[in-house]
Amino acid sequence: MKLSKYLVLLGSLCVTLSHAADPHASTARWSYQGETGPAHWGELSPDNAACRDGYSQSPIDLRHERAQHGRGRNFQFHYRPSVFSLVNNGHTIQASAADAANALDSNDDAYTLKQFHFHTPSEHEVNGRRYPMELHLVHQDGQGNLTVVGVFIKEGRKNTALAPLFNRLPAEGEAARSVTIDPAALLPDGYQALRYVGSLTTPPCTEQVNWIVLEKPIELSKAQIAAFRKLFPNNHRDVKPDGGREVDEE
Numbered sequence: 121m122k123l124s125k126y127l128v129l130l131g132s133l134c135v136t137l138s139h140a141a142d143p144h145a146s147t148a149r150w151s152y153q154g155e156t157g158p159a160h161w162g163e164l165s166p167d168n169a170a171c172r173d174g175y176s177q178s179p180i181d182l183r184h185e186r187a188q189h190g191r192g193r194n195f196q197f198h199y200r201p202s203v204f205s206l207v208n209n210g211h212t213i214q215a216s217a218a219d220a221a222n223a224l225d226s227n228d229d230a231y232t233l234k235q236f237h238f239h240t241p242s243e244h245e246v247n248g249r250r251y252p253m254e255l256h257l258v259h260q261d262g263q264g265n266l267t268v269v270g271v272f273i274k275e276g277r278k279n280t281a282l283a284p285l286f287n288r289l290p291a292e293g294e295a296a297r298s299v300t301i302d303p304a305a306l307l308p309d310g311y312q313a314l315r316y317v318g319s320l321t322t323p324p325c326t327e328q329v330n331w332i333v334l335e336k337p338i339e340l341s342k343a344q345i346a347a348f349r350k351l352f353p354n355n356h357r358d359v360k361p362d363g364g365r366e367v368d369e370e
């Protein structure tokens with residue numbers, strides 16, 4: 121075999137291997153502003169095509185007059201205090217579950233909580249209204265399907281459940297630190313929710329993501345919100361056309 125042919129083959133093998141390591145990896149650098157901001161995500165990599173060409177993207181403006189009621193589907197949280205690994209990944213503060221202790225049952229399917237993270241301002245809107253922040257709890261089932269629970273955050277009392285994170289938010293590049301959090305304490309009192317099918321709100325904007333957006337917000341203090349915004353002044357994606365998608369309220 122000629123050396124040049126061998127090198128081409130070796131090169132394609134390396135690409136294949138690096139993809140196999142993480143099929144969902146989006147290696148292109150992206151951000152929330154300028155030339156690598158949300159308006160350009162679709163152009164940064166072929167992997168991000170859905171960001172530009174997708175028909176069921178997230179977030180959306182959830183409008184009550186559009187929601188359908190009483191379709192008989194349901195969900196239930198099985199959360200308990202657990203260890204999470206906390207990092208600043210340059211896009212948000214993310215807490216990744218150290219084990220599969222936290223579960224969500226949704227539409228007769230069992231999901232495991234993988235990680236939770238934050239956006240400011242909120243990504244979803246309700247009747248055109250945005251909240252100061254939004255928490256995303258990302259769950260995956262055995263087949264790799266995703267259900268993300270969105271929890272709005274308004275300014276109010278200090279959130280003691282999140283104090284282990286917000287008392288010292290990690291800087292980018294800082295080593296991961298273990299924190300014990302009870303994710304049940306991150307949920308509001310009522311579980312009234314708006315459900316629809318959308319996408320990841322970050323590259324590669326993968327679709328067929330089940331969204332459960334809780335209507336009642338939780339609270340963070342002004343100082344806690346300010347601490348997050350000091351690191352991330354704006355890490356949200358604007359709402360996308362809902363395209364007449366079904367939104368269920370339950």
Ligand SMILES: [Zn+2]
Nearest residue numbers: 237239256321
């Ligand atoms: Zn998110």
